[in-house]
Amino acid sequence: MKETLRKLDFLLLPLLGAAVITGLWYFSSATWAGDLPNPTKTWTESKPYVLDPFGKRGEMDQGILRFTWLSLILVAKGYSIALILGTPIGFFLGLSKTFTKAFDPIIQILRPVSPLAWLPLGMVFFAKVKGVNISEMAALFTIALCSMWPTVLNTAVGVRAIPTDYMNVARVLKLSRWKTLTKVMIPATLPYMFTGFRLSLGIAWLVIVAAEMLTGRPGVGGFLWQQYNALVYEQIILCILTIGLVGFVLDRLMSVVERRFKTA
């Protein structure tokens, strides 16, 4: 009996944890947090969004997976910009002491700034640019800027950690700069780069909610904020669970990719 229980640990313990949290949730909504909908009510009110996940009844009234999809597209765009800019910056930081001395202080200062602070600046940035969707550009600006740093810093660390032995091989064989970069430096740095990419993706997803809230774009975060303003609190929790679940899946996927490159 004891043996079987231990074997089911992986299933029973998380269920127990979830049950405890749900219990606290019931208790809170019944006592001190009067506005908080209890789990049953949350489920009944969220049903239409979950059972018809791709439905579209209006711009701000869509199935939860449809909203997720819109958010993911925005994240994918911002995240791509972050990688395209962040990786070369990381390489420069790793390669050049002068570059590091010039830009590291400013990076260290910009890095901890919250997305909530960047977004208004993004709006200002693109306000006078013609032919663009200002709110989208501001959101992309914020996502890219906030999620870039782990990629930048990890790439820089990876470049600095390239073993002297590998560089000596390149020097002895007189490899061209291009070949040294593509055949030696990039492969040697890849494991570090992918750790950066994974952390960056986590941040990009974190930022999306803030970006959508402030710009009012349709998506999980935008939906959450709209429902809050409309005094419909049930779907806030649905959004939070969705955001958490998607973030978790993204992180798992990236760590699979990351592990592939670890052996390199």
Added chain:
Amino acid sequence: MNDYLEIFNLKKVYPSAKGPQTIVQGFNLKLRKGEFVTVIGHSGCGKSTVLMMVAGLSTITDGGIVLAGKELDGPGPDRGIVFQSPSLLPWMTAKENVMLGIEQVFFTAEKAEREQIAEYYLTVVGLADSMHKKPGELSQGMRQRVGIARAFALKPKMLLLDEPFGMLDSLTRYELQAVLLELWRKNKITAMMVTHDVDEALYLSDRIVCMTDGPEAGIGEIIEVNFPRPRDRKAVMEHPDYYQLRARLIEFLEVHAHKKKPAALAPVSATAVAITA
């Protein structure tokens, strides 16, 4: 006339916390074409520093090195180097590692021809069946075989070996010494090796250069090794001169290598006095 590699008055000074420190000084050595010379000395005496200066991977403070009538300036594929750790690129297969160098040296050759060169040398070192494996799948000894194949495949003017078998167990070391000796003999290549293994030096070399301890290390003694070639380990060890030469080398390492030590220590004790005073 016959000198192929000439090292003139080589000097190496490293900056250190206590000011510049002279590692090697007044190092003069000439190698004939096709000669196998071993540099022996205690760990940290600067023998690897000398080799790395010949390789061009370490800058020369003073003096000069001439290879085949041309003064050396920086590293290049005309010197095949076998490092102590094989220094293979772990994301490439054994063959790709060897090909990387071949593509640099034989860039005019057809791709098939270049592949043939890589396959030939990998086969000669005994890796015919493992050339498509990555270094992570190879044993330490096999990795060093790739390192040797990579150096020879460049058809270099010279071979530089930096304690190439130092990290191997003795059985593997014996095997690889034989592989190296065979390749050296067939390719008639000039070789300079650094080691602290007396038997290895005797088995492989034409001459053994004994270095004194650093700082300011230099050449203490040069010993001619005239065992007949091609050499067989057993025959070498049974040669009447073997134990006499071995005893001479060990005596050098145990007694004479340190002879500069007291002089080098003197300034240190002088500062100690100054501090107490």
